[in-house]
Amino acid sequence: MAPERAVLPAYAERASRLPGAVVWTRRAIGRTGGGEAGLVLPDGCMDLLWTEGRLLVAGPDTHAFRPGPGLLGPWAGVRLPPGAAPALLGVPAHELRDQRVELADLWPGAEVRRRTGRIDAAPDSAVALEDLALRLAADARPVDPLVRAVADALAAGRSVAATAESVGLGARQLHRRSLTAFGYGPKTLARILRLQRALALARSGVPLAETAARTGYADQAHLARDVRELAGIPLTSLLPR
Structure with a gap:
């Protein structure tokens, strides 16, 4: 055999x-x-x-x-x-x-x-x-510590305003630095990283309403809309069956 x-x-x-x-x-x-x-x-x-x-x-x-x-x-x-x-x-x-x-x-x-x-x-x-x-x-040159600090702050769910203040940059400076480092402004990066946090929670079994609340969405419907806009498919299609 x-x-x-x-x-x-x-x-x-x-x-x-x-x-x-x-x-x-x-x-x-x-x-x-x-x-x-x-x-x-x-x-x-x-x-x-x-x-x-x-x-x-x-x-x-x-x-x-x-x-x-x-x-x-x-x-x-x-x-x-x-x-x-x-x-x-x-x-x-x-x-x-x-x-x-x-x-x-x-x-x-x-x-x-x-x-x-x-x-x-x-x-x-x-x-x-x-x-x-x-x-x-x-x-290569090491990654700028300021860039790393911005990414870490936004990944942790801090607001763009709080992040800018914590690294000592004005809004325009932060936006310009973000375009070079991340490819888009800090608001877009924050939205994308929030989506990833939400998906990680939902995939671990956290109920969707609780997931939305814990990751800063207004409600579950807001989470669902954001997933649809960024992923192009319903939230449930990205979760384990």
Whole structure:
């Protein structure tokens, strides 16, 4: 009798050796697959991506992204925390907003082809991609502590006004710094991070009305509208069945 073949999860992730980052893998998405297969929700992050023969960058999303025919994978990715990617890539985040961009459009083509070939040939593409991210981080300037403080404050649910005051910036300065670091203004980032907090609570089994109250929504209907606007689908479609 033939041995059973292990069934790998369609999506898996783990903490990266790069502080604050996450390494993830996803099997190829079926061309006729329905549902929410491959749907990527906005999370304030940017990703360094690999699929066979290609290196790409996922810019910060303002709405859910669903891969098209040319982006079906399989994939490996390193998800960089809010504000970290511009220092590694040398590109302001707002220039990549809502885009998936070939790394060769940002860096010299020969360099990208060499790096892509190494990952293609590696026994574990996710580990090889993570190694690339670590080398880039070692060569880059550290993330501005002010940028990290803004991201942490908004992720904790502090208001934009309180965040600006805590880092000593005026509203216009904070907005300008946020565009470069995060790809959009602090109000958009705060809204996206609130959505992620709400989904984490709801997926853990917290009732939706309580989830809305604990994450700063006016009520459950407000939470549902925000999910619909940012994700494009009903809140219940994003929760375990």
